[in-house]
Amino acid sequence: MTIDETIRAFCYFIMFPAYTYLGLVNWNRSQRMRATANVMLSLFFFLLFLGLVIRHYYVQVPPLVYLNTIIVVLLAFVTTWRATLIAMEAFSEWRKAKQDNDQINQWGAQ
Numbered sequence: 001m002t003i004d005e006t007i008r009a010f011c012y013f014i015m016f017p018a019y020t021y022l023g024l025v026n027w028n029r030s031q032r033m034r035a036t037a038n039v040m041l042s043l044f045f046f047l048l049f050l051g052l053v054i055r056h057y058y059v060q061v062p063p064l065v066y067l068n069t070i071i072v073v074l075l076a077f078v079t080t081w082r083a084t085l086i087a088m089e090a091f092s093e094w095r096k097a098k099q100d101n102d103q104i105n106q107w108g109a110q
Contacts, residue, residue, distance in 0.1 A: 005052060012049035016042045033082045040075040047071060 023038035047068045054061055 005056060009049055009052050012045045012052065016046040016049060018042075019045065033078065033085070037075070037078045037082060040071060040078055043071045044068070044075055 019038045019042035023035045023042060026032075026035035026038055047064065051064055051068065054064065
């Protein structure tokens with residue numbers, strides 16, 4: 001492996017267990033969307049790591065490409081869904097504050 005491949009493999013190897021851990025912590029806190037996003041990120045970095053190692057040994061694994069694509073699409077879906085929920089909550093709070101002539105809480109509803 002070249003030096004840049006080694007560095008990337010090492011970073012991916014550190015990131016995928018870290019995101020799995022964060023996903024489990026969020027799951028235990030009943031933050032299901034964050035947990036799902038973190039687990040998806042973990043799978044994404046694991047597949048990048050696996051693809052980098054397999055590519056080094058020149059073994060073609062076409063299902064890995066499809067699996068990686070599915071993970072990326074699911075990650076995009078979860079991220080978009082979470083961002084939409086946050087935006088809708090902020091809009092709802094803004095609308096409520098506007099009706100009540102109240103101040104808007106910048107940190108969101110708890």
